[in-house]
Amino acid sequence: MSDGSDGRANPDEVFSAVANETRFSILRAVWDLTKASEGDGAASFADIREAAGVWDSGQFNYHLKELRPRFVRKTEGGYKPTHAGSRLVGAVVSGVYTDDETAVEPRPVGDCPICDGTIEAGYANGQMDVACVDCDVTITDMTAPPILAARRDDEDLPEVYNKHLLSEIERINRGFCPYCHGRIDASVDEMDGPDVDGFDGFLNVVYACRECGGTVQSAVGAAVIDHPAVVSLFHDAGIDVRATPVWERNALFDAPGEILSEDPLRVETTIEVGGDALDLTLGEDLDVIEYERRSTTEETA
Structure with a gap:
């Protein structure tokens, strides 16, 4: 992702990285699996793919790569959501971006x-x-x-x-x-x-x-x-x-x-x-x- 003049990533590129149903499914899978896992709290490649329901390995690799490193980071034990990834999942769950009906x-x-x-x-x-x-x-x-x-x-x-x-x-x-x-x-x-x-x-x-x-x-x-x-x-x-x-x-x-x-x-x-x-x-x-x-x-x- 390219940086702007102030050293920050271009917002259009940041949001385009998650403006895809498959990518958000992968991010949510990383979140859910790391919260449920033991040890260092990392999720494996295979478990994420199964939880996200993306069976095409090429497609899964492509979308996971698009989420890194902004929203997902790789560790020795597997994958974890970054702070930005966690905040995004939380915002979606809270309904900030998706709920127009609650009253x-x-x-x-x-x-x-x-x-x-x-x-x-x-x-x-x-x-x-x-x-x-x-x-x-x-x-x-x-x-x-x-x-x-x-x-x-x-x-x-x-x-x-x-x-x-x-x-x-x-x-x-x-x-x-x-x-x-x-x-x-x-x-x-x-x-x-x-x-x-x-x-x-x-x-x-x-x-x-x-x-x-x-x-x-x-x-x-x-x-x-x-x-x-x-x-x-x-x-x-x-x-x-x-x-x-x-x-x-x-x-x-x-x-x-x-x-x-x-x-x-x-x-x-x-x-x-x-x-x-x-x-x-x-x-x-x-x-x-x-x-x-x-x-x-x-x-x-």
Whole structure:
């Protein structure tokens, strides 16, 4: 495969290598056999050929060669899928490239943190949607593989949506693009929201990937959702963040925030839970650089 000017393989040549039913059958056979095998986890030439159902040896050799070295690598014990090959099998199994039909009708999952209306969660067109039906506040419209909804009982879906959302938020907070895993940069501006009392002043965080150009938007509360001080604040108030859906943590959405400076970027936000408040200052990458916890009970006494 030829390299482009940036040292990477030509995408057309990469995808053409697997744009063939026989080749994918061989790749899937390598995957299945290595996961089921003992020892070094390699699959033999004969076993792959039988599992893939390709009886013509010349044809099998040709297609196996086309998969090497990008998607399949040869070892002393046989053949193994490469990282790219494993990711491709996983993506196909998840339905990302093949499932256009999986959909789950929206169902109520809680109360809106902004207007106290009804939050509904559903799945369609490769996207998990959690939003208020009364004020149109969107909790998330994050992409998710069809297998997320297709292989679960309906009553389990709210919990599954929440776990997936949390895992994606944590990945983004650590600086990884949810699309390509490239490095992301954060910026903040005033959030355009619905005409709901108390919504003014909320901040919109935009994460932009340097590599693929993908963007993700979130409330400023999502940037600190897994910070130890925030987790402790909820824990001391009797709220287990591992079991409580994001859309039920009203304190994260009740924290408008303020841009203190743009160069360098400094953002301040306050989260109040129970009788305590946590003042946080966020820096360039929306990492917490300062925080202070105080009692709001004493302030109002």
